[in-house]
Amino acid sequence: xxxxxxxxxxxxxxxxxxxxxxxxxxxxxxxxxxxxxxxxxxxxxxxxxxxxxxxxxxxxxxxxxxxxxxxxxxxxxxxxxxxxxxxxxxxxxxxxxxxxxxxxxxxxxxxxxxxxxxxxxxxxxxxxxxxxxxxxxxxxxxxxxxxxxxxxxxxxxxxxxxxxxxxxxxxxxxxxxxxxxxxxxxxxxxxxxxxxxxxxxxxxxxxxxxxxxxx
Ligand code: ADP
Ligand code: C5P
Ligand code: MG
Numbered sequence: 467x468x469x470x471x472x473x474x475x476x477x478x479x480x481x482x483x484x485x486x487x488x489x490x491x492x493x494x495x496x497x498x499x500x501x502x503x504x505x506x507x508x509x510x511x512x513x514x515x516x517x518x519x520x521x522x523x524x525x526x527x528x529x530x531x532x533x534x535x536x537x538x539x540x541x542x543x544x545x546x547x548x549x550x551x552x553x554x555x556x557x558x559x560x561x562x563x564x565x566x567x568x569x570x571x572x573x574x575x576x577x578x579x580x581x582x583x584x585x586x587x588x589x590x591x592x593x594x595x596x597x598x599x600x601x602x603x604x605x606x607x608x609x610x611x612x613x614x615x616x617x618x619x620x621x622x623x624x625x626x627x628x629x630x631x632x633x634x635x636x637x638x639x640x641x642x643x644x645x646x647x648x649x650x651x652x653x654x655x656x657x658x659x660x661x662x663x664x665x666x667x668x669x670x671x672x673x674x675x676x677x678x679x680x681x
Contacts, residue, residue: 486569486572487572487596487597487598488561488565488572488573488574488596488597488598489572489573489574489597489598489600490573490574490576490597490598490599490600491514491573491574491575491576491599491600491601491602491603492576492579492580492599492601492602492603492651493505493575493576493577493578493602493603493605494578494581494602494603494604494605494644494647494648495604495605495606495607495662496605496607496609496612496637496640496644497545497612497613497616497627497633497636497637497640498607498611498612498613498614498615498616498619499605499606499607499612499615499662500605500607500615500662500666500669501518501577501578501605502516502518502521502577503666504603504605504662504666504669504670504673505518505575505577507666507670507673508575508673508677509575511674512573512677513570513571513573514573514574514575515564515571515573515574515575516574516575516577517557517560517561517564517574517575517576517577518577518578519553519556519557519576519577519578519579519581520542520577520578521577522553522556522557522560523538523542523548523552523553523556524538524542525556526538526552526556527539527542534548534552537552538552539626542626542627543626543627543632544632544635545627545632545633545634545635545636545637545638545639546635546639547581547582547584547585547639547643549584550584550585550587550588550589551588553579553585553588554585554588554589554591554592554593557576557579557593558592558593561574561597574597575603580647581639581640581643581644581647582639582643582644582647583643583646583647585647586647586650599656600680601651601656601657601658601680602648602651602656602657602658603658603660603673603676604648604657604658604659604660605660605662605669606659606660606661606662606663607661607662607663608663609637609641611663612637613630613633613637616628616633616636617629617630617633658676658680660672660673660676
């Protein structure tokens with residue numbers, strides 16, 4: 467009797483650990499704060515997969531036959547946030563593809579998401595049960611530094627939004643729509659803030675300290 471109960475407990479334990487829930491860190495900060503740069507460093511040092519919502523949208527924009535290409539192009543140039551139905555499907559598919567290829571890859575850095583209320587609602591509707599959000603990694607950086615970094619990046623990025631006109635709109639979107647989301651997570655005690663105005667190495671030293679502590 468006792469033997470069979472313990473057998474059942476163990477088999478349940480193994481089943482649960484087999485189907486690992488994705489562990490997610492949301493990475494937020496203004497345009498040019500260094501989210502992508504720091505995510506690359508994290509991937510080199512920790513077992514995380516980096517998914518940038520902006521990169522996924524640019525890929526979808528370029529995909530032949532995409533029904534959303536034109537819409538995405540307009541939103542990006544205008545610095546507006548694409549309706550979440552599009553973005554969440556790209557994120558969900560990227561997470562599923564990653565885990566299907568390698569079941570050990572269940573930790574994700576989701577960079578540039580959720581950027582507004584609509585993004586957050588979409589996450590809660592589609593992913594809330596399916597993934598655990600551990601915390602928000604917030605790269606805090608003044609607007610002037612952000613703009614200058616993006617203008618510098620614009621010399622070689624080929625991005626349609628690394629110009630002064632788009633950047634002013636992107637900063638407005640960040641202040642009006644994204645900051646409130648960060649504040650919301652702050653109230654839940656889920657934000658880990660890094661001063662991102664310093665050098666890449668200095669910023670990464672703080673990131674490391676956070677990840678070493680949080681696991
Ligand atoms: P984000 O993904 O937040 O928009 P990126 O990581 O693409 O930002 O960085 C924007 C630009 O600034 C890039 O050209 C990058 O090389 C540069 N950059 C990133 N972090 C720093 C830093 N700490 N100091 C100076 N330049 C940086
Ligand atoms: O993060 P990144 O700078 O690559 O984002 C570029 C643009 O992609 C944003 O300004 C926005 O137009 C779009 N985007 C979005 N929704 C997200 C992330 C990015 O619409 N969650
Ligand atoms: Mg980026």
